[in-house]
Amino acid sequence: MMYGTFDVVVLGGGAAGMASALEMDRRGWRVAIIERESRLGGILLQCIHTGFGLIEFDEELSGPEFAERLSDRIPGSKITVFVGSTVIGFESMEEGKGKAAGQVVTFASAKGVTRLESRAVVLAMGCRERNRGNVRIPGTRPAGIFTAGLAQRLVNIDGIMPGREVVIIGSGDIGLVMARRMAWSGARVHAVVEILPRPSGLPRNVVQCLNDFGIPLYLSHVTTAIKGKDRVRSIEVCPVENGALAISKAFELPCDTLLLSVGLVPENELSRDAGVQLNPATGGPRVDSQMMSSKSGVFACGNVLHVHDLVDNVVEEARRTGAFVSFWLEGTRPSREIKVKAGSKVRYVCPGSLDPASNNQVSLRSLVVKDGAQLEIRAGEIVVKRIMKNHVRPSEMITFNLGTTELGALAHIDDATIEISIP
Ligand SMILES: Cc1cc2nc3c(=O)[nH]c(=O)nc-3n(C[C@H](O)[C@H](O)[C@H](O)COP(=O)(O)OP(=O)(O)OC[C@H]3O[C@@H](n4cnc5c(N)ncnc54)[C@H](O)[C@@H]3O)c2cc1C
Structure with missing residues (x-):
């Protein structure tokens, strides 16, 4: 079903999608956002800790509060929002048969499959977590292994505790925040295990999420086995000394739940399928000074472009991208790029x-x-x-x-x- 024609269709309604759409709407363009979840907000909705918005709003907000500051502006705009709608592809149309060149975006929702036409597309699909397969942890394949973000969603949105005896692999901010969250919810967090000789997350998160709760952090330690038949029972951990595993010093950490916080990857299957060139160093599209990808009229911003630490930077980049899309729609492009x-x-x-x-x-x-x-x-x-x-x-x-x-x-x-x- 062809629903309609817009100047720009934004794929994803997280912070990047909303901020870019609001900027393009402010500049008078007809904009649609397509979001697969039932609400706008993206990853922010499950981040109930504070620490968001210090630059953008000069306030310390929780993730849902930050998301609301943006989504509350949508009803006052002319932006058309499709929620519960998953984009399944987009393609560029050549000029012809009385039509200008443009993009066709296809999405699936409870109403079936819908196609939108637009002159430009903004990729704002965020990122996803690396999993056990990506980091190749040996051992059995029992239940009880979650990515930290999935566990965060289960606890903070669905009210489900994934387990009671927890070990976390990876000391990035998501792993640290989840160590505290699980401890707050009554779980026993046995340890955070980190392969590097230093924590990956912010020092303030190490203090507030681990030290304040007495949670041990094993630096320079590798998980060498996951053990357990039906449910995970323990993991085997081995120190790294002088670049080699000190096998004789390996030990077991008991757990019924293992949370993996081992990195984020921009979500670019749709981009790849559409022929957008990706940068292997970021995992996101290669973009020029105006955030336009290798495909004319296809722009990118936020975590789908490169993984950001702060939502404030995402919003700033997305707003800038909205302005660049507007220039492109007006036919203005830089005369030279370095x-x-x-x-x-x-x-x-x-x-x-x-x-x-x-x-x-x-x-x-x-x-x-x-x-x-x-x-x-x-x-x-x-x-x-x-x-x-x-x-x-x-x-x-x-x-x-x-x-x-x-x-x-x-x-x-x-x-x-x-x-x-x-x-
Ligand atoms: C656990 C965690 C803690 C964080 N803590 C902080 C913090 O303390 N302070 C801070 O400033 N920042 C923090 N951040 C970072 C910040 O929240 C994110 O960088 C930012 O919100 C990302 O915005 P985004 O719009 O790029 O991506 P997302 O929020 O991931 O939005 C992408 C959206 O695209 C949608 N989507 C994806 N694919 C499709 C598709 N095919 N069809 C339709 N929709 C699709 C998704 O459903 C999602 O809503 C944290 C992030 C995480 C994960």
């Missing part, structure tokens, strides 16, 4: 090119932990900028601006490429 790539000790840089005539926001992640670090931004022999950072670490996204002042020096170089490194 390529940017990750150099030494940098995992990725986003976006993949910059507009030398504008102020560009750049995001990156370090591959190393370093205090007193310097970001060096250069184009061949030309040092474009140096930025001092008190510290860099892989778990903290770094953002900064590069504007006309810095990029002006490259105006006369035709094939300039910027490389960002941490010397």
Whole structure:
């Protein structure tokens, strides 16, 4: 069934989808959001802890409160919202038969399959959690193994306790927050096990979620086996010493529930199927300075583009993307783009090119932990900028601006490429 025609269709109604849609609506475009859950809000709805919105609202909000601040603005807009609707594909249409080039988005809902036509599409499908298969933990395959985000949803939204004797693998913020949440709910959290020699999450979360609850954190420890027949009974944990497993020091942690918090991956099956080029370093689409992917008219923002730590950054990026979509719909594009790539000790840089005539926001992640670090931004022999950072670490996204002042020096170089490194 063909439902209608819009200027832009936004895939996903989390923080990124809502913020980009509101910006495009404000600029007068006809916008639709398609969201597979029954409400807008995305991952925020299950994050009942506080820590959201310090930049955007200058307040410390819970995830649902932050989501509400955005979703409350939708009824006052002209945005059309389809909830309970899962996008199953999108494709680009060539110009022809009296029609302009554009996109067709197909989604499935209780009413059946619906198709929408639009000039542009914004990808805002968020990310998903890596699971046991992704990290290849040996052992039996009993019940009681959950990703931390799924457990968070069960406890915070469905009111279901996944278990009582808990071990968590991975010390990222989701693992830390869930250690505290499970302890609050009466579970015994035996430990958080981390392969790296340092916690992956924020120091304040280590203090507030583990130390305050007396939950042990085993750093430089690997899970070498999951044990149990029907339900998980214990896990075997082994220290890593001098880069090798110290097998003789392996020990067991009893549990009936194992939560995996082992990383997030942008949700890009739809993008891949539609022929959007992905960046292996981020898992998200390759985008230019205007957040447009390799497919004309297809834009991306939020966790589907690269995994963010803070929703405030997601909203800022999404709003900027909404403005870029608006420029594109008006036929305005940068006259020139300068390529940017990750150099030494940098995992990725986003976006993949910059507009030398504008102020560009750049995001990156370090591959190393370093205090007193310097970001060096250069184009061949030309040092474009140096930025001092008190510290860099892989778990903290770094953002900064590069504007006309810095990029002006490259105006006369035709094939300039910027490389960002941490010397
Ligand atoms: C456990 C956890 C704790 C966090 N804690 C903090 C914190 O303390 N402070 C902070 O600032 N940030 C925190 N964050 C980060 C922040 O919440 C997220 O970065 C941000 O909300 C992501 O927004 P998004 O719109 O990109 O993605 P999401 O919120 O994931 O939204 C994506 C939406 O797309 C929908 N979707 C996906 N595929 C389809 C499809 N095929 N069809 C239709 N809809 C689809 C999904 O249902 C979802 O609603 C946390 C994140 C997590 C996971």
